[in-house]
Amino acid sequence: MTNKYESLIVYFNGEFVPWEEANVHIFTPFTKYGTAVFEGIRGYWCEEAKKLRIFRLEEHMQRMETSQKIMRFDEVISAVVMCEATIELMKRNNFRTSVHIRPTAYVDGDGESSAQGPIGSFITAIPRGTPKRVETGCTAQVSSWERFSDRAMPARAKVNGNYNNSRLSGIQAKIDGYDAAILLNNRGKISEGQGMCIFLVRDGVAVTPSVTSDILESITRDTVIRLFEGMGVEVQQRDIDRSELFAAEEAFFCGTGWEITPINMVDGASIGDGSPGALTRQLQGVYFDLLFGRSTDKWSWVTTV
Ligand SMILES: Cc1ncc(COP(=O)(O)O)c(C=O)c1O
Numbered sequence: 001m002t003n004k005y006e007s008l009i010v011y012f013n014g015e016f017v018p019w020e021e022a023n024v025h026i027f028t029p030f031t032k033y034g035t036a037v038f039e040g041i042r043g044y045w046c047e048e049a050k051k052l053r054i055f056r057l058e059e060h061m062q063r064m065e066t067s068q069k070i071m072r073f074d075e076v077i078s079a080v081v082m083c084e085a086t087i088e089l090m091k092r093n094n095f096r097t098s099v100h101i102r103p104t105a106y107v108d109g110d111g112e113s114s115a116q117g118p119i120g121s122f123i124t125a126i127p128r129g130t131p132k133r134v135e136t137g138c139t140a141q142v143s144s145w146e147r148f149s150d151r152a153m154p155a156r157a158k159v160n161g162n163y164n165n166s167r168l169s170g171i172q173a174k175i176d177g178y179d180a181a182i183l184l185n186n187r188g189k190i191s192e193g194q195g196m197c198i199f200l201v202r203d204g205v206a207v208t209p210s211v212t213s214d215i216l217e218s219i220t221r222d223t224v225i226r227l228f229e230g231m232g233v234e235v236q237q238r239d240i241d242r243s244e245l246f247a248a249e250e251a252f253f254c255g256t257g258w259e260i261t262p263i264n265m266v267d268g269a270s271i272g273d274g275s276p277g278a279l280t281r282q283l284q285g286v287y288f289d290l291l292f293g294r295s296t297d298k299w300s301w302v303t304t305v
Pocket residue numbers: 040166192193194195196197215216217218219220221254255256257258
């Protein structure tokens with residue numbers, strides 16, 4: 001394994017330990033079946049204030065509590081414990097760059113797939129900035145892989161095993177020459193990207209699949225809805241047909257990892273004029289101003305370390 005992270009401190013079952021000391025046994029249901037839940041959270045380094053600004057830390061940790069409940073874990077590692085541990089982890093690593101934080105709660109021990117405990121937890125954080133695609137926009141393919149139904153796997157929970165669906169659709173998109181996949185659900189309606197939610201703009205109205213469309217209940221999606229409200233833009237949460245992709249004047253992905261990424265083209269057809277749309281650009285401005293502290297955080301979404 002690469003040792004590029006060897007100087008990192010990680011949080012592992014209640015302690016802060018060097019990277020090489022954080023190991024999980026191969027007999028755990030976590031390694032055997034992917035029985036774990038996790039979060040992806042970003043912290044933005046603000047150079048002027050010399051502070052790290054963690055975005056919606058509490059909401060992420062609360063979603064991780066919900067994911068643990070849905071997955072019937074014996075013990076739920078609380079959001080309060082995980083928030084405190086995250087803040088301490090930032091201090092111990094003394095980051096001076098933007099970071100990606102990844103907390104996990106997993107089934108430890110040597111049980112089989114229905115084991116409900118014991119529960120372990122860890123948090124890692126690595127330097128990570130905003131990818132280029134946020135500026136340039138990306139291309140997408142409507143995947144032949146279907147987003148799994150909530151009747152098969154809990155779509156609204158961030159369960160490690162769920163990500164094999166993301167993996168296969170993401171690989172297929174890459175092989176076919178696209179940057180990303182858009183998955184339809186088992187009703188044939190647009191669900192989400194392989195690791196992010198989607199919005200279209202139609203006649204100036206922002207539309208996004210509802211939370212009962214087999215999506216992850218995305219925190220960035222919620223952020224976008226609230227920012228649009230503040231910008232006076234109507235938002236509809238509803239079923240979206242595939243052909244609406246080609247009728248839209250703008251489209252973008254949103255998520256912690258994908259931030260606000262314009263979609264320039266779907267299945268080889270341009271969205272609008274094939275470059276990031278005006279409303280998407282305006283939203284990006286409002287979003288990044290908030291993350292980097294250039295505007296007022298009236299929702300108290302940012303934890304400053
Ligand atoms: C499958 C999936 N959908 C949507 C999202 C967006 O969720 P969030 O905005 O909470 O990061 C993610 C994670 O980033 C995801 O993995």
